[in-house]
Amino acid sequence: MHAEVVIRALSALAQEHRLAAFRLLVQAGEEGIAAGVLAEKLEVPASSMSFHLAQLANAGLVSQRRESRSIIYSADYSAMNGLMDYLTENCCGGIPCGEDAACNTEAKRRTA
Amino acid sequence: MHAEVVIRALSALAQEHRLAAFRLLVQAGEEGIAAGVLAEKLEVPASSMSFHLAQLANAGLVSQRRESRSIIYSADYSAMNGLMDYLTENCCGGIPCGEDAACNTEAKRRTA
């Protein structure tokens, strides 16, 4: 993953509504969530939501599919993992991920 | 870690020069790097570098100390781990960190 792509992903997530939308999409899993539903849940006008979803899509963090009149968005886990990979490798250098750092703490907490 | 803080950290990293600076600081470890050295390495005017470092500091990702005439910046690993924590917990939900996801892949690669 190049720095340029990483920056686009970070920029995409660095916004209140987009971070919130992405969290919901991650929770929703494969099934995804329609644009209108996201707009309603986040109390954002449809055109604004569309703008934000386009940013997330442009960053490769979400994919979309049409289902009748709705457009369903879903999180792209591999893109997110690519981002985590980059951050772990380049920005967590001093405290590698296998000891007491974030990722592992989470992993343990999760399986506990 | 609240969403607000997370967004500030993501915004801070979502910029070419700041991401590059932070990577260097992570590599440098406790010792840190002086503002002027960073400016020179990244080929950015001193005042611009100062601006970017202020953003990183504001996000809590770096700390600074004066050492004679220089101001030495160093990465705050715990803040970065806090960010990783949040992302793992909120944005990697579907594929928890203990299986094939980024963090663990990294951890294994690192200790191998």
Add this chain to the structure above:
DNA sequence: TCGATATTTCCATAGTTATCGAATCATCGG
């Protein structure tokens, strides 16, 4: 104290991003 060095603050400016109503496009049911 003076001059040099390291950095930040100030300021103007250019560029980018967010917002949201209105217009447009796509799909469906009848």
Add this chain to the structure above:
DNA sequence: CCGATGATTCGATAACTATGGAAATATCGA
């Protein structure tokens, strides 16, 4: 085909971010 529904695109505007030179601040050595 028509009206309704779900979504995007357009366009204007406001807000924020990045840039970099000049001035100000802090520290040092002599």
